[in-house]
Amino acid sequence: MQNLRNIDKQSMLSQDLGELLTEAIVQGVIPQGSKISEPELARRYGVSRGPLREAMLKLEGIGLVERIPHVGARVVELNCQQLLDIYTIREPLEGMACRLAAERLTQRQLNELHDLLEHHQQYLDDNHGEAYFDQQGDFDFHYRIIKATGNQRLVTLLCDELYHLLRMYRSTSARQHARPKRALQEHWAIWQALNDRDGELAEILMRRHISRARKVIEQLSSPDS
Amino acid sequence: MQNLRNIDKQSMLSQDLGELLTEAIVQGVIPQGSKISEPELARRYGVSRGPLREAMLKLEGIGLVERIPHVGARVVELNCQQLLDIYTIREPLEGMACRLAAERLTQRQLNELHDLLEHHQQYLDDNHGEAYFDQQGDFDFHYRIIKATGNQRLVTLLCDELYHLLRMYRSTSARQHARPKRALQEHWAIWQALNDRDGELAEILMRRHISRARKVIEQLSSPDS
């Protein structure tokens, strides 16, 4: 009864390795574009090459590394174009997530979202400007809406795959959320629509929210014209 | 089937295995819900368990099999709810794909799409009713639009992951596209919008197209109310 952790979650070595490596790559410990040597990583983590290769396969599926047969694996280099592509996917997907969430969110979940936004608001009003909580709060808001859809495949797709890439970009790029107050306003508007059970409006607002963030990135990447 | 390694010397064994197994599962050769024994499959394909496990990892990433640590892998059982979830994801994603394609399709690609639809139309008018071409033409239309977006991640997501599940469902279910003529009409309308470079309308039409197909499935799954 005390070692509950060992019962409910059988840990595979390759699975744990996958999560470790994911965090290492997302946080920039393993820099973008760097080559990944299987023997070296295997020695560092004290495992054989078998589980490590399986973990790499999983990372490749997420899109964090790219593998070339007989050559090896490299951490993906996330240029602006690829980031824009991700936002292009996020926009309609999270819009649909909002539409679904408007029907399925419980009152309790809505209240928790409200508290989250107020907490976030207070931090910004106090002018802390701590980017960490800013990003954390931002992601948290989106995560909760997505998970409320009850569409497991949608949750996996967004939270377990695409968002790793976003976190990687934000942790390695100096840019820290260029417009936190505006973004929070948009979050409030989305919450209002969700609270009114207006799925159609919530979808539009979320799409605009992501589309605007995408435009900011677009202007940063090509400041000319 | 034994000389798998002679197919292409430059590709990896696990990669070829992944494609073979994907086809076998999609076409129902390996039935839904069946347990997958690593030693048995390894013997059948004349390879070791290493590459086979790596192929299974890839299939798990696509969502064709489910693995439980220390228990094994099973081919996923695609119930109606999961199929509805997939359509829920397809609707906004392919809508966005249409919006993008409206800007990027070349005149040549538009003409090819036109020929494809006319070919399809002729088959239906001749009352062949051959479900195979019907499905093939349907998928082909959607594939071409998606690939015209130029968003590689979107292409991979839809064509290399979600569509395998759709093909699996259609090949194992007796239902053969309940409304081929109506669907073709909607394809024509989408093509018209694409040809007019009206991305906004093309997106709406594609969303409606997929949403209607989803409703058909929804009614089949729960005929009451």
Place this chain on the structure above:
DNA sequence: CTTCAAGTGATTGTCGACAATCTAAAGGTA
């Protein structure tokens, strides 16, 4: 007869080793 415990057989996860292949440095030729 039902239920639970131990044992047996098979399967999974992991490891170390070997062949095929790629990378990079050394050396020869125009």
Place this chain on the structure above:
DNA sequence: TACCTTTAGATTGTCGACAATCACTTGAAG
């Protein structure tokens, strides 16, 4: 000097083998 070939080194892909774990049978107790 520039370019091509060769060669040594390291890395990747694959294989067979062993320990850990699970499923199923057997058997005994209530």
